[in-house]
Amino acid sequence: MPFTIAIDGPAASGKGTIARAIAQHFGFHHLDTGLLYRATGAKGGDPVEAARALRPIDMERDDLRSAEAGQAASRVAAIPEVREALVDFQRRFAMQEPGAVLDGRDIGTVICPEAALKLYVVASDEVRAARRAAELGADPARMLAELRERDARDSARATAPLRPADDAVLLDTSALSIEDAVARAIAEVARVQAG
Ligand code: DC
Numbered sequence: 430m431p432f433t434i435a436i437d438g439p440a441a442s443g444k445g446t447i448a449r450a451i452a453q454h455f456g457f458h459h460l461d462t463g464l465l466y467r468a469t470g471a472k473g474g475d476p477v478e479a480a481r482a483l484r485p486i487d488m489e490r491d492d493l494r495s496a497e498a499g500q501a502a503s504r505v506a507a508i509p510e511v512r513e514a515l516v517d518f519q520r521r522f523a524m525q526e527p528g529a530v531l532d533g534r535d536i537g538t539v540i541c542p543e544a545a546l547k548l549y550v551v552a553s554d555e556v557r558a559a560r561r562a563a564e565l566g567a568d569p570a571r572m573l574a575e576l577r578e579r580d581a582r583d584s585a586r587a588t589a590p591l592r593p594a595d596d597a598v599l600l601d602t603s604a605l606s607i608e609d610a611v612a613r614a615i616a617e618v619a620r621v622q623a624g
Pocket residue numbers: 440441462463464466467499502503506507532533534535536579583
């Protein structure tokens with residue numbers, strides 16, 4: 430049975446960094462599911478068709494990390510048929526041996542409700558905005574507004590909204606260095622592996 434780890438949380442909470450580090454540490458596969466929605470939004474045209482026709486090469490565009498691509502992703506992600514078109518790929522990815530780490534918004538609640546470990550990663554709005562501003566070379570106040578708008582849309586949508594699974598372990602990275610946040614996440618995985 431492959432070992433699946435679900436990592437969810439709002440934008441810039443640190444979940445992507447933690448997911449990549451866990452995957453590297455344990456030799457697991459990693460999928461940043463936000464990229465599926467970013468690539469769908471960036472394709473333009475009918476989002477449902479775009480999601481159904483998504484190919485790995487679409488995830489390699491170099492404009493997917495921008496704040497605009499994040500907003501477009503958040504908008505197409507509210508369309509139930511878009512989400513449905515992306516479910517099978519994510520579930521197949523999660524079943525790979527020896528294990529897989531998926532990060533997103535609905536991994537623990539919808540995509541992998543049977544995951545061995547579910548982490549819900551949060552950080553204060555201000556910390557997240559400062560991180561994203563540093564990453565993109567953008568204005569922190571603009572990033573704060575952008576993140577809040579996106580989180581509100583992602584949390585309020587009817588299908589697979591952003592929320593922790595009932596059995597998720599909460600990890601607040603507001604006051605943690607990347608190294609400390611990763612160490613805590615690795616300790617959680619080790620705890621579950623030890624049974
Ligand atoms: O993780 P990210 O910032 O790259 O995600 C971009 C948007 O995609 C996010 O605002 C909402 C959507 N998303 C989603 O609805 N479900 C996921 N599993 C991942 C992302």
